[in-house]
Amino acid sequence: MQKRLANPGLQSYPDHLIRNGKNIYLLLQENNCCFSKLFNNQEVIIGYCIVEDYREMPYETKNKLNAIYSIPSEIAIDYPIIISDIMIKKSCRKMGYGRWLAEYIVFDIYKHENISLNADGDGKYFWPKMGFESVQNQKHIMILNRINTVIRCSLQ
Numbered sequence: 001m002q003k004r005l006a007n008p009g010l011q012s013y014p015d016h017l018i019r020n021g022k023n024i025y026l027l028l029q030e031n032n033c034c035f036s037k038l039f040n041n042q043e044v045i046i047g048y049c050i051v052e053d054y055r056e057m058p059y060e061t062k063n064k065l066n067a068i069y070s071i072p073s074e075i076a077i078d079y080p081i082i083i084s085d086i087m088i089k090k091s092c093r094k095m096g097y098g099r100w101l102a103e104y105i106v107f108d109i110y111k112h113e114n115i116s117l118n119a120d121g122d123g124k125y126f127w128p129k130m131g132f133e134s135v136q137n138q139k140h141i142m143i144l145n146r147i148n149t150v151i152r153c154s155l156q
Contacts, residue, residue, distance in 0.1 A: 014026055014027050014028075014049070014101060014104060015028060021052065021056060021057065021058075022050050022051070022052050022084070023050070023051040023052070023053075024048060024049075024050050024051075025048060025049045025050075025051070025101065025104070025105060025109075026045050026047075026048050027045065027046050027047035027048065027088070027097055027101055028043040028044065028045060028046070029043065029044055029046045029092075045089075046088065046089045046092045046097060047086075047087060047088035047089060047092065047097050047098065047101055048085070048086070048087055049083065049085065049086040049087075049101055049102070049105050050083075050084045050085040050086075051081060051082065051083055051084065051105060051109075051110070052081075052082045052084055053080055053081055053082070054073075054076040054077065054080035054081075054082060055080045062076075069082060069084055069118050070118045070139075070140065070141070071116055071117075071118060071141055072138070072141075075116055075135065075138070075141060075143065076116060078114060079114040079115055079116035079143045079144070079145075080113070080114065080116075081110050081113045081114065081115040081116070082115075082116055082117065083105065083115060083116075083117040084117070084118075086098065086101065086102060086105075088101070098126070099126075099129075102126070102127075102130055103130070106130050106131075106144065111146070112146060113146055114143065114144065114145055114146050115132075115143065115144040115146070116141065116142070116143045116144075117132070117141075117142055118140050118141060118142075119132070119140050119141075119142045120140050123140075123142075124140070127142050128142070130144070131144055132144045133145075
């Protein structure tokens with residue numbers, strides 16, 4: 001097990017919202033790193049992560065999964081938790097927020113679930129540090145096998 005990062009100076013764990021069946025985790029910070037003001041409490045969003053569960057998606061969304069996330073349904077069936085997006089405000093990057101948010105999602109919230117994602121850009125280097133593996137013949141698809149699923153797709 002790898003060493004986990006400490007909370008990088010945040011007041012609390014991410015706020016959790018559910019919108020259109022998507023789980024949205026917001027990283028909030030007191031108003032000293034400006035991005036967008038929330039309500040009247042002077043907190044700003046400095047990052048977010050959007051997670052979806054294939055098992056809870058409407059049928060029409062499941063049919064379009066490959067077009068939406070470039071994740072084939074045969075992978076999503078075995079790796080149903082899909083991290084569809086993660087973003088940290090540019091001025092708040094390289095401070096540990098992204099890694100802390102990813103660790104919170106992967107190791108706390110979905111610690112017993114198989115997870116899939118489409119890793120592009122810096123994600124190709126970031127997600128393997130969390131234990132994700134590339135899927136053979138799938139350019140950017142990565143998976144994290146938690147429950148000893150018989151892998152129907154080949155790993156690189």
